Amino acid sequence: MTATASGSATPAAPVLVGCSHGTDSVAGRAAIRSILDGVRAARPELDVREAFVDVQQPEVADVVAGATTAGCSAVVVPLLMSTGFHARVDIAAAVEGRRAAASRTLGPDDRLVQILLDRLRQAGAGAGDAVVLAAAGSSDPLAAAMVEQTLEALRRAWRDGPVTVGYGSASLPRVADAVEQARRAGAARVVAASYLLAPGFFHDRVSAAGADVVTAPLAPDPRLVEIVLDRYAEASALLPDA
Incomplete structure (x- = not known):
C-alpha cells in the first residue's frame, strides 16, 4: 500500500512480470533484458521482475508466487510474439488461483x-x-x-x-x-x-x-516497451483491486 496526499492508503501497482521463453544466448538475454530495462526507465515506480518458461531461472510460477504471497498483485506480460503452449499453459497456470493476471502476448500489433x-x-x-x-x-x-x-x-x-x-x-x-x-x-x-x-x-x-x-531481431526497440506497458495496463484493469 502507498499513501496519498490526503493520507489514505491506495493499493500498490501490480508487479509487472516480464516472462520470456529463456535462451542460452548471451546476446539474446541482453536483448530481452533491454525491454524490461526500458520499462523500468519509463515507469520507475513499478516493480518489474523477470521470469522464464524454459532454459533460464527463475520460473514464472515462482516469481508470481513470490509477489503474491508478499501481499502484492501481479501481471504477467508474455514476452512472446503469439500465443501457444507457454502462454496458454505455463503462464496461465502461474497466475491461476492467485491475485494475478496474464496479459495478451506482444503480437499481433x-x-x-x-x-x-x-x-x-x-x-x-x-x-x-x-x-x-x-x-x-x-x-x-x-x-x-x-x-x-x-x-x-x-x-x-x-x-x-x-x-x-x-x-x-x-x-x-x-x-x-x-x-x-x-x-x-x-x-x-x-x-x-x-x-x-x-x-x-x-x-x-x-x-x-x-x-x-x-534481418536483425526486433529487440531492442522502444516500441516494444510501449507494447509491454499497454499489455500491462490492459491486464491490470481486470484485477479485482484495480
Missing part, C-alpha cells in the same frame, strides 16, 4: 509491423526482393492465426515485393522451404524478416535457412 519494416530497410531490402516473414512456429492453431494477421499487415505495408511466411518449427512451411519457394517463383533475392524478439536458437535457424539477407 501494428507497432511490431513498423519495427519489421525498419529492420527490412536497415538490412537493405528493396524493390524486387521477396520477403519471408520468419516466425518461431507453434502447434497451436491460434498462434498460426496470429502470425497470419501480422503477415497480412506486413503485406499491406511492404509494397516492394511479395511477402510470404515460414516457421522455425511446428508449423508449415518451414523457413527454408518458404525461401526456396520464393526462389522458384522468380525472386532474385530473398530476405528473411525475423519475427523474433532476440538472437538465439530460432534466429540461428532462420540464419541457416538459405535467405540472401536475414
Whole structure:
C-alpha cells in the first residue's frame, strides 16, 4: 500500500512480470533484458521482475508466487510474439488461483509491423526482393492465426515485393522451404524478416535457412516497451483491486 496526499492508503501497482521463453544466448538475454530495462526507465515506480518458461531461472510460477504471497498483485506480460503452449499453459497456470493476471502476448500489433519494416530497410531490402516473414512456429492453431494477421499487415505495408511466411518449427512451411519457394517463383533475392524478439536458437535457424539477407531481431526497440506497458495496463484493469 502507498499513501496519498490526503493520507489514505491506495493499493500498490501490480508487479509487472516480464516472462520470456529463456535462451542460452548471451546476446539474446541482453536483448530481452533491454525491454524490461526500458520499462523500468519509463515507469520507475513499478516493480518489474523477470521470469522464464524454459532454459533460464527463475520460473514464472515462482516469481508470481513470490509477489503474491508478499501481499502484492501481479501481471504477467508474455514476452512472446503469439500465443501457444507457454502462454496458454505455463503462464496461465502461474497466475491461476492467485491475485494475478496474464496479459495478451506482444503480437499481433501494428507497432511490431513498423519495427519489421525498419529492420527490412536497415538490412537493405528493396524493390524486387521477396520477403519471408520468419516466425518461431507453434502447434497451436491460434498462434498460426496470429502470425497470419501480422503477415497480412506486413503485406499491406511492404509494397516492394511479395511477402510470404515460414516457421522455425511446428508449423508449415518451414523457413527454408518458404525461401526456396520464393526462389522458384522468380525472386532474385530473398530476405528473411525475423519475427523474433532476440538472437538465439530460432534466429540461428532462420540464419541457416538459405535467405540472401536475414534481418536483425526486433529487440531492442522502444516500441516494444510501449507494447509491454499497454499489455500491462490492459491486464491490470481486470484485477479485482484495480
